[in-house]
Amino acid sequence: MPEASRTKDIPTQIKNPDLVERRRRQIADSAVQLFIRRGFHKTTTRQISQAAGFSIGSLYEYIASKEDILYLVCDSIHTEVERLVTDVMSRAGGGVEALTEVIREYFLVCDRMSDFILLIYQETRSLPAQWQKRVLENELRITGLFIEVLARIAATGDLPDLDDESIELAAHNISVLGHMWTFRRWFFGRHYTIEDYIEKQTRFILSMCTRK
């Protein structure tokens, strides 16, 4: 798990902000692996501190509760997905081909990030309400990127049949069909490669978008 985590609203006794950021990244990076392997509840704070390379006492200098660690993890995953998708979008051209490119790259991101996306689906509910809300907002922000792409294409007149509400729903569909690869991989993996999946779904999504 990559990417810096900005100063979060998690209290700490440690004075050095850089150290806080570095240690929290260590915590998130270690925890995410453990959570993927054994789930949030079956992973102990001790295992996390050990994997991160310091003591349980030190761990609690950087977080206030075990849930905080889950939030660090969810946030770092979303930051990474968003970074990757934004990146793709900036490289994408115009017209309907842009949509094809973005779908393709997004689905590849979903494939690479499978375990992480699955984790968010499974463990979001274990977060305290306020952070649950943030995780859902992050999800929405990623869907927002697809709304942007679709709106941009629609503005040039290439998707004449799509009003704003339909664009929004189509964007959600793209997000979730990407996730579908992650949570039905146990089935699809037997029949398709990710490339097959992309090809077929792209055709579906395009006919969805080009005809009401």
Place this chain on the structure above:
Amino acid sequence: MPEASRTKDIPTQIKNPDLVERRRRQIADSAVQLFIRRGFHKTTTRQISQAAGFSIGSLYEYIASKEDILYLVCDSIHTEVERLVTDVMSRAGGGVEALTEVIREYFLVCDRMSDFILLIYQETRSLPAQWQKRVLENELRITGLFIEVLARIAATGDLPDLDDESIELAAHNISVLGHMWTFRRWFFGRHYTIEDYIEKQTRFILSMCTRK
């Protein structure tokens, strides 16, 4: 949670099979409510036995471990969804309207069963491997019902563009777009009613199916 649970592969010391079935149904019905409210891990076996109306000692006469309870719950949910969908299908007519009807009724089932479907997404991974597999097979069987509908329509020549593989993928898409209502309800609920959602998604799904 309704519907009989057949004799499962869960060992018991109790001789009377009817009693076993009845008690297990009580257990599943009580547990599902608790799991939805507080999650599997935060619900204690004591709370479950209490909600079911007997002691913790008795509880363990009908199951061997806490995971067994989760399996009872997942299974009863799938049984119910499958019953409802099968029901709808038997009433559905022919041609493309049949698809419209089935989608509509399925999405309504997803709406009513939201909490239960969400629970399965979140807690399946807490099951022992062998039962996890069964839950996934159940999921596949429900998708299979949509494959059937689509194949039936395709056989009459009404969906000429769909080969078998596309039918399969379209069926998965229908399943998951139903689930999407459940796990993005926190967002959609603000903007659409379930009827709006059905209408818009049906249009998308139809254009997906009627043109490659």
Place this chain on the structure above:
DNA sequence: ATTATCTATAGATCTATAGATAATGC
């Protein structure tokens, strides 16, 4: 006598913190 149920608790965790120690900078 057999079957079902209950009470009481063994045994095993696990989170979070208090208080002690080591490292760093003035």
Place this chain on the structure above:
DNA sequence: ATTATCTATAGATCTATAGATAATGC
């Protein structure tokens, strides 16, 4: 002197079972 880290453990659970009791049928 201040900041960061560590060790040791309090305190709170929670699952699963052993052994005792009640209910049922011969």
